[in-house]
Amino acid sequence: MSDNGETKNIFLSGVGGQGTILASNILGQVLLEAGCDVKKAEVHGMAQRGGDVTTHFRYGKKVYSPLIKEGDADFLVSFELLEALRYINWVKPEGKIILNNHTILPPAVNLGKMEYPADIEETFKKHFKENVWMVNGRDIARELGYIQVANVVLIGALSNFFPDLEAGQWIDVLKDILPSRLHEINVQAFQEGRDVIKAPNA
C-alpha cells in the first residue's frame, strides 16, 4: 500500500442493524491480503439495539491501538447522516467523508422533542470542501431489490480510494465472506458503489 508505512484510520458509523460489521470485515480481509496489519474495534451487545454503532478500523505496517485518536480519522464512512455528524470532530482536516443519504430518526426526534439536524451535507462541505461524497446507498440497494446491501454499496464507493487495489481483490473477499446465494447481488452492489463516485488519486 502506498501509505509509507504509517497507520491509516477509517471511522465507520451508523445505526445498529445497518451492517457496519460486515463492511469492516470486508475491509479487514482485503487489507490483510494486501499485506497490511489491521485492527478494528466495535461494541456489541446492548449498544446494538437500534443504538448508534461505530467501528474503528486501522491499517498500516504495524498497528498498535485498536481505537482511533479523536481528530485522527483519515476517512469517515457513515451509514446514516446524524451518525456522520456525531463524529465530525473525529476527522483530520484533510480527511475524506463518504455519506450514505439515509436518515433514521432517533427517539427524541420521533417524540417531537428535538429536531433532526438540517443540512448535514452542507455542514460537512463547509469543513471538508470537495472531500465529501454523498452516496444514495439505500436507493441503489432498493433498486437492486435487496435493501440490506447498502453497506456493500458504501464499501464499493470507499474502494475508489485504494488505487493500488483492483476491483477483483474486493470482489474475491466478498465472495469469500458471504454465502454463495448472496454473491451476485453483493457484487452488483459493490460495482454500483464503485461507479457512483469518481475519486481523485487518494
Add this chain to the structure above:
Amino acid sequence: MKRILQGNEAIARGAWEAGVTVGCAYPGTPSSEIMARLSEYDEVYTEWSPNEKVSMEVAHGASVAGGRALVCMKHVGLNVAADPFMTISYVGVKGGMVVAVADDPGQHSSQNEQDSRQWTRFGKVPLLEPADSQECRDFTKIAFDISERFDTPVLVRSETRVSHCDSPVELGERAESGIERKLDKKEVSKLVMVPMYARVRRQVVEERMKNLTSYAEEDFPYNVMEINDPAIGFITSGVSYLYTKDVFPQYSYLKLGMIWPLPKGMIREFFNQVRKVVIVEELDPFLETEIRAMGFDVSHGKDLVPSIGELTPTIIERCLSKAVTGKEPVSVPARVETEELPKRPPNLCAGCSHRPLFYALKKLRLFVFGDIGCYGLGVAPPLSAMHFSTCMGAGVGGSYGAGKVVGEEGLGKICAVLGDSTFLHSGIGPLMDAVYNGGYSTTIIMDNSITAMTGQQEHPGTGFTIKGEPAPTVDFEQLARSVGVKHVRTVDPYNIKETIEVIREEVSRNEASVIITRNSPCMLLRRARPQERFEHSCYRIQEDVCRGCRICLNVNCPAISWVPEAGVTKDGEKRKGRSVINADQCVGCALCVQICEFGSIVPKAE
C-alpha cells in the same frame, strides 16, 4: 497462516489448539462469542450452562477427570461463580482449567465496571492479560500449560476492547493433551475440602504462589521489556499498552502479560534502566498499588490516569502528555458541538413483546422490580416502566423483600419482571423463597424463548443445545407449580386488555404468583417466525383521523414518529401535529392500534 479473528474467537482458537475437551459458559457481553465459536469445533464438548456457577463446576469436574476445560463469563459472572472458584484454587486441577473473564470498562453493556484483576490476589490464582487477538490465542494456550504445571486454575482476563477487537492471528494445529482421563479415589485429601484437608491445601496454595512468582520472573515468555528512550518507562498491560504505545512510541516499556504474581526482579531491573516510571492501567490502581508496596518510586499513575471508564488513546494523550513530554496536547476546536445532537440510545425492537407488557405495567402504575436483559430497556422514557434493577434474578427477591416492609399497602402495586434465560439463571431460588416464607410477589417471566440481549444464545428453556441439537425443554408453568406457586397464569402480551386484567388480578393477590408470557418469541429469533403471529404485516395512521394526542408515541416504538404540522382532522378537530408510521420499520404488532382512542390506525394495504 494468518487470519483476522475477534479476540473472543482467538481465545476459543487458543483453547482448541491446546486440546481443550470441555467448554462451559453462560453468555454475557463482552464474553459471549468465546463459547459460541468454540462450539463450532467438533472435538470439543461445549454447553451453555444455566449460570456461571454451574459452568465453573462442570468445567472443574471435567478437569478433575483429566480433560482440559475452559469456562467463560463476563466480569459479573465471576461473582456468581465465585463460590466454586475460590475453593477450586485449593483443589487444583488435573486437566488444565482456564477461566476466561471479560471486563467491560466504560459499561458499554453492564451494570458495573468491576476490575476482575482483583480476583487474582483474592483467589490466589495467576492471571494473564492479553492485549490483542494474537495474544488471546497465545495466552489462552499457555494458560493451560501453566494450569497443569502449577496445579491451579488460571484466569485469562479480557475486556471489551480485546474481546471485541479483530486483528490477525497466526494459527496453529490442535494438540491433544496427554493426561489420562480417569477418576481416582486415592485423591480424596486433595478433592474433598473438609476443614482437615482444606487446611493442608491452604499451605499448598501459598507454596504454589511462590513457585509461580519464580516462573513469572524467569520462564513466562510474555512479560517483555522494551528499552528505548529511558527518560520515561511505562509499566502497563493489555490494551492499555497498545494505547500508550500508539501515543508515546519513543519511550521504554515493561509490558506485563502476567498480572499476578508480579515479577518483582524484572520490575526492579526496569526501574534501574529508566529515569521515571509511569503506570498506565484501566480501572483500579492494581499494578500501581502492588508496585508502590514493593517500595518503588512510581512517578505517575492514577494521579493522572482516570480510574473510571475505559481508556482510549485520546484520554492517554490528554492526561499524560504534559507529564511525559512537557507539552500540552494540541487541542483542535470542535467543528460541531456534537454533545447537543439528539442521542440514539438502544431501544426495544419494533414488534418486541416486551413493549406491550411494559405498557401494561405502566397503565397499572406498578413499581416494577426489573432485571438484566433486553427488558432493561423498559426503563427508558417515555416507557419508563422499570424502577429497580441490580443483577440477574435480583428483581424476584427484591419485590418479595419490599412486600415484607410495605405489607398489605403494597398489594396491587408491586411486581417483578425477568426473562426466560434470567429466570433459569437465578430466579428460581427467590421464587421458592417467596412461596416458602409467605410473600405476595408476582413474578412475570417475559419468555422470548432465547437469551436475547447477548445475541441469541440457547438455554434450558429453548429446546436446543449450543450446537443446535434438540434438547429437553424446561416447562416454566410446571416448574413454578412444583416450587409451590398456586397461581400460575399465561398471557399473550400483544393482547393488551387481557394482559392488563391478568396482571391486575395477580398483583392484588395476597400470595405468590407467576405470569408467563406466551406467543412472545424475540423478534430476532428467525426460527420462531416472529412476524407470522401478527395478523397484518404493517399499519398506517390515517392522516385525516389522527388527532395528534401523542398516546401512540408514549410506547417508544421505533416505527412511530411525530410530524409537527398543525392541521385539522376530517371531523374538524384542530391538532398541533400528527403521528406517522414508518412502513420500513413497522412489523404489524398492533400495540398502537389497541391504544389509539380515535381508531386512526388501520392495516396498510398489502
